[in-house]
Amino acid sequence: MDDTPTPLDDSRYQAVSSRDARFDGEFFFGVASTGIYCRPSCPAVTPKRVNVSFHPSAAAAQGAGFRACRRCRPDAVPGSAEWNVRADLVGRAMRLIGDGVVDREGVGGLADRLGYSARQVHRQLTEELGAGPVALARAQRAHTARILLTTTSLPVTEIAFAAGFKSVRQFNDTVREIYACTPTALRGRAPGHRGRPAPTAAGIPLRLAHRGPYAAREIFDHLQRGAVPGVEETRGAPGARRYRRTLRLPYGTAVAEVREPAPAHRGHWLDCRLHLSDPRDLSTAVQRMRRLFDLDADPYAVADRLRADPLLRPLVDARPGLRSPGAADGDELAVRAVLARGRSAEAAAELAGGLVTAYGKPLAAPDGALTHVFPDADTLAGAALDDIPAAPRRTLRALTTALADGTVHLDPGADRDSAERALLALPGIDARTAGHIRMRALADPDVFPAEETGIPAEDTAAWRPWRSYALHHLRLRTAEPRTDAPKDA
Incomplete structure (x- = not known):
C-alpha cells in the first residue's frame, strides 16, 4: 500500500x-x-488513516486482497455517475460490462463492440479503475451470486452458472475470497433463508440503490403516461404505485416490478x-x-451546477432529486420515439400497443395486463406495419x-455521436x-433541444x-408545484 497521502486521498478520508x-x-x-473494504458511508468505527487505502472500484479492492464488509455491503451501492457522463472508451466499456457483455x-x-483491441481496453480500464474487464465482470458476478444466494432457494450449483461463473469451483473460490465464507454459509446468514421460494414462484x-434525494413521483408519472399496453402497466394510486413491465433479455424474458416509495420514505x-x-x-435485468430509473445519477452534482442559474434555481429547489428517465431497451425506445412525433404520450402508447399485439413475442403466460415483450428490430424490419400511418x-x-x-x-456502450449521426441520416428523423x-x-x-424550449444552445453552456x-x-x-418534495435522509 502506498502510504504517501495526496490531496484527493485526504478529501476521500474526510x-x-x-x-x-x-x-x-x-x-x-x-x-x-x-483486510476488508467498505463504502464511504460504512457505519463502522472510522479506521486510522495509516491503515486506509483507496480504490476506484470494488474489483480493484478485491484485486488488492480485500474482502467485502459484511456490515455495509459495498457491492450493493449505486454505480458511479461518471460512467453515464463519460462518452469515452472507459465509460462505454463500463456500461457494457454492467450489461453483462463480458x-x-x-x-x-467487448473490444469488438467498442472498436478497440482487447489489449487497449484492458490497459485503459486497468489504468483508471485498477482492474481489467475480467476482474470487473467477476466482481459483478459475485454480487449477482450473493443476491441469488440470499433471496432464493435455487440450488447452489444452479446459482453458480446463473451468476455467470464457468464452473462451480470458480464460483466457490470467488465467494470465499470476496465474502470470506462459503456460499452455503453466506446463504445461512440471510434472514429467513429457510423456506425461501425459488425465483420462479415469487420473483x-x-x-435498487440510489444516492441522494429521488423525485419518484415525477418519474412514475412519466412512465404511467406513456405506458405501452401489453408491455407496461402501472397499478395503484400516486404515492403507492407499482410500475411493471416486460423485458427481452439475452437468455429469456422477465417481468420487472418497481414500487413507488411513499413520500415519507x-x-x-x-x-x-x-x-x-x-x-x-x-444482472442484465438489474x-x-x-438505467430506466436513472439510479446512478449524482443529484448533488446536478443541483450544484443548475442552481447557479437564476432561471433554474427555483425549479431545482422545488423538485430535488429530479431524474432523467432512461430506457430499458434502446431499440424499443427509438421505435417509440418515432411513433411519438406529433402525438400525445397516450396516443403514441396506443399506437405502440398495436405493434405489440401484432408483432410482439407473447409471454409464456400473461402476468396481469402484461402479455408480450416489445417486438425486436429484426421482426419489425420485415413487418408489413399496415396499421401504422404512412x-x-x-x-x-x-x-x-x-x-x-x-x-x-x-446498446449501452454505443458511441453517442456516431449513433446520432446515423439516426439523422435516416429519412424522417x-x-x-x-x-x-x-x-x-x-x-x-x-442533451438540450433548443427548439423545444426557445432557449438558444449557447445560453445553456453553463448547465x-x-x-x-x-x-x-x-x-x-408549469406543472403543479410539489408540496411533498423529497428530502435527503
Missing part, C-alpha cells in the same frame, strides 16, 4: 470520516488492519421484484431497470432496418427525435454536462 453517502459507489476504501461474449466481444426481491433505494425465465439474466411507417421501416443490420447501434433517442436510449445527461436534467425541470415548470 468523506469516510463523515460517513458521506454521496460518495458511495464513487470510490471504495480498504482497511489494512482488518460474461456473454468475453473480452474479445427475486431487490433494493427515507431509504436510498427503490424496491424491485424480478420474475426471470432464466436466472442468468439477473442494470436495465437502473409517414411514420416509412421512418419506422428505415429505423428498424438500420437497427437490425447494425447501421445504428443503441429530425434533430429533436435524434436528441430524444440520445437522451433516453443512450442515457446522455447533456453542462447536465442539460438533460435542466430540460426536465423546464418541462415541469
